[in-house]
Amino acid sequence: MDRLTEMEAFANVVDQGGFTDAAKKMGISKSAVxxxxxxxxxRLGARLLNRTTRRVSPTEIGLAYYDRARRVLNDAGEADALVTSMQSAPSGLLRISVATDFGVNLLSPILSEFLSDFPDITVNMVLNNRYVELISEGFDLAIRIGELEDSSLRARKLTETTKRLVASPGYIQKFGRPQKIDDLNTHKLLHYSSQSSGNVWKLTAPSGEKRQVRTAGWLSVNDGQSLLNAAISGLGIAYLPSYLYAQAMEEGLVEDAMPTLPVEMLGVYAVYPPGRFTQPKVRAFIDFLVHAFADKGPTEW
Known part of the structure; x- marks a missing residue:
């Protein structure tokens, strides 16, 4: 007889408390159970059930075997569901966490194409600039930029972005161009107010030395586009990723404030919870993003 069917019959007898109800559950005859x-x-050479005219209960060995058998049966059921799910069309609610700047400028414009391709998926995109815990906060996926802190998550690289100090030509003409990192202490700096590290810029000197610039700054705001607008208007120097400043730099509205500094390169990743199985809706969205950003970055946006 089939070993898995034997396990299933035994487990159902224990679960249902008898052969009659187990037979009903399995849709077969009592004698077959x-x-x-x-x-x-x-086959095992052991008695697994105590049988009386009134009740059936597992023996001590039977109870131990039941625990393992139930796990095997649950795994088998999940394996069947996995195959069914992988062959089904992507569907369901997809919750995404993404930094506000990236979401507004790069994800929002292409979501309509994704939803048109996958009409059975609904998207809830949460824009914020804090680090979210994917599993505990119920997110299916997040877009993260820079070094990945949580190595337990699965990740797929989408593209790269550079990060530069930018200022308007008018600002450079009026206040001069900083020649070295220490010169920034006398300039008007524009900061992200949502950074957990505060108003700190981590820069790399031409020598390769890692430096930190800590100043109060002239303006702090929790939105990168607003910082770019402030830089364009001549309010100061901003430290921004290329997906924000690229067009403005191409149009001559801003320029590299310190071209002598090494260009910082940051990876853009789709991260999602660990596990051997990726839900079809998550896999579909990641594949879509890989295609959408295939010709983007690090400076072309």
């Missing part, structure tokens, strides 16, 4: 259990006991 009894044969499956007897065959299992004979």
């Amino acid at each position: 009894s044969k499956h259990v007897s065959s299992l006991e004979a």
